Amino acid sequence: MxxxxxxxxxxxxxxxxxxxxxxxxxxxxxxxxxxxxxxxxxxxxxxxxxxxxxxxxxxxxxxxxxxxxxxxxxxxxxxxxxxxxxxxxxxxxxxxxxxxxxxxxxxxxxxxxxxxxxxxxxxxxxxxxxxxxxxxxxxxxxPASLPGVEIDEKTVVTSTGALALPKVPKKLVVIGAGVIGLELGSVYARLGAEVTVLEFLDQITPGMDTDVARSFRAILKKQGLNIITGAAVQGTEALKTKAKVTYKLRKDGSDHQIDADVVLVATGRxxxxxxxxxxxxxxxxxxxxxxxxxxxxxxxxxxxxxxxxxxxxxxxxxxxxxxxxxxxxxxAGQAGHVNYDVIPGVIYTHPEVASVGKTEDQLREAGRAYKVGKFSFMGNGRAKAALAAEGFVKLLADKETDRVLGAHIIGPAAGELIHEICVGMEFGAAAEDIARTCHAHPTFSEAVREAALACGDGPIHS
Incomplete structure (x- = not known):
């Protein structure tokens, strides 16, 4: 002992x-x-x-x-x-x-x-x-599952099984349009699979800023992911060489069925x-x-x-x-602390999606007076040179104090760019503080500065 x-x-x-x-x-x-x-x-x-x-x-x-x-x-x-x-x-x-x-x-x-x-x-x-x-x-x-969905990690898999499939499936059905489902769905879509994503709610990535989610879904659709929202999965059946998924559309109660080589259950943990x-x-x-x-x-x-x-x-x-x-x-006798208001979230698709702090929906529901600074990567020279100009930076700041309340980014290197906002929020930064900070040119990070400028007198390159 x-x-x-x-x-x-x-x-x-x-x-x-x-x-x-x-x-x-x-x-x-x-x-x-x-x-x-x-x-x-x-x-x-x-x-x-x-x-x-x-x-x-x-x-x-x-x-x-x-x-x-x-x-x-x-x-x-x-x-x-x-x-x-x-x-x-x-x-x-x-x-x-x-x-x-x-x-x-x-x-x-x-x-x-x-x-x-x-x-x-x-x-x-x-x-x-x-x-x-x-x-x-x-x-x-x-991994969590659903009633009527039996996981065997061969045909009906969790993320664990999806990472180690013996071959790239021709048809992949993903249950759940959250982070795990969209990331792994993107992987297999790029590798040639026909990917269909079934999501129970009416929006992908629950809790995400509505503007970002809407843009994100359009981009994923353009990349070949077929996303069906409002789909209540009733069950799966693993057959000899494929699987069958049955689901009901919530808007009209109609029943549907789809076949797949592999079904990925990505309904949370x-x-x-x-x-x-x-x-x-x-x-x-x-x-x-x-x-x-x-x-x-x-x-x-x-x-x-x-x-x-x-x-x-x-x-x-x-x-x-x-x-x-x-x-x-x-x-150890010290004062340990975690600031739960400044924990970033990232989806590592392409483009990446990153967020921290409050969404516009949350601020509106709370009755908080706020302002929005938004800047498209189409106005960013580095993004255009990299053929990665889809997406935008959205900054939310208090209407009176200008203090940064949240940020939401969809675009190149979003998972890296979000940390500028995280550091700013930890120190109680105003949007103007970010706007007046010199950013190297040409960099993706200039889009963050432009969004901060948009909270004030306006961006330069838009």
Whole structure:
């Protein structure tokens, strides 16, 4: 039996970041992970492998559609799916081995196996029980499904199965038009699949700024994704060589059926706490199965904390990372803090979509007086040179104080550009502060400045 100051359960972005920060702050730390590699869902079967496939398939799209415009002529590359999968695997390995190196560097013990908490202050891994002053649950989430939809990870798959299909399907049906569904749908559409996306709601990407969602849907349609909104999936049936999906259109109640080689179920995720023994400990859970915590990530059980996807809030890797650092600082006697009003979200399609802060719909519903600064990438020289001028930057600021309340970007490098706004919001910046900050020319970031100028006297290039 080993004794620790802190044991973290789960080595995903929340868990491994928490473990490293705890060790850096002088706490004797261990992290429990049952996979063969560290990094959790994100590094193994989520964020990282999906970005590898998104990057590879985008390069193919560029070669097929844009190279000729740049004077780059020749035969378009063919897809070697096995090699693409090997590239994806190498990307995963580099990242997961990197976490293992960081654990050794920071003297974090990796307790290999699946954890349970037999009683307060104890963590059982395999046949060994370890003690700890503090236990942090960072066990993440798992894919959610729908009634009538049976997942076999062969024909009817989650994101995990979709990342490792034996071949590119001719027909792919995606259930759910959220981040995961649209990213993986984009991958396979670029690789030649006929992709149909079924979404229960009337808008794709629920919660997204309405202007951005409308533009995003039009762009995806132009890229070949057939998106059907207002579609209530009734069930799936896996046949010998294909699958059948039945759905009902909410607007008129009509029944429909569609065949596919593969069905991707991308209807969200749910907290994963199986096997931890939370019921026996008396840990309070919400109606959605999330662990209830206070502002310092303490659960209803003394000495037990929780972060990331198992608690309330957006299921984002970087949100979990911030919580991991915050709870480590709390355990070390410091004041850990996460600003939940400034957590960006990104969809890594092409163009990328990124947002932070309030949407216009939220401000309108709250009765907040605001102003909008909007600038199209068609007015950005760098975007036009890169043949990537679709989309816009939309900045929302308080009507009286000019303080930035939110930003929504659809366009090239949106996932990078959004962080200028994040930093500004952390320091209470006004739109004028961004507008008066010199931006290098020519860069995509000038579109952000122009949107800020549009909150005042007006942009220059529009």
């Amino acid at each position: 080993a004794s620790y100051d802190v044991i973290i359960i789960g080595s995903g972005p929340g868990g491994y970041v928490c473990a490293i920060r705890c060790a850096q702050l002088g706490l004797k730390t261990a992290c429990v992970e049952g996979r063969e590699t560290l990094g959790g869902t994100c590094l193994n079967v989520g964020c990282i492998p999906s970005k590898a496939l998104l990057h590879a398939s985008h390069q193919l799209h560029e070669a097929e559609h844009n190279f000729v415009h740049m004077g780059l002529k020749g035969k378009s590359p063919s897809v070697d799916w096995d090699q693409m999968q090997a590239y994806k695997g190498d990307t995963i390995a580099q990242n997961t081995k990197g976490i293992e190196f960081l654990f050794k560097k920071n003297k974090v013990d990796w307790l290999k196996g699946w954890a349970s908490i037999p009683q307060t202050g104890q963590v059982k891994v395999g046949e060994e029980t370890h003690t700890a002053k503090h236990i942090v649950i960072a066990s993440g989430s798992e 749910k907290p994963y706490t199986m096997g931890l023994g939370l019921d026996g400990l008396g840990v309070k859970l919400s109606d959605r199965g999330q662990i209830v915590t206070d502002s310092h990530y303490r659960t209803s059980v003394e000495g037990l904390y929780a972060i990331g996807d198992v608690i309330d809030g957006p299921m984002l890797a970087h949100k979990a990372e911030d919580e991991g650092m915050a709870v480590a600082e709390v355990l």
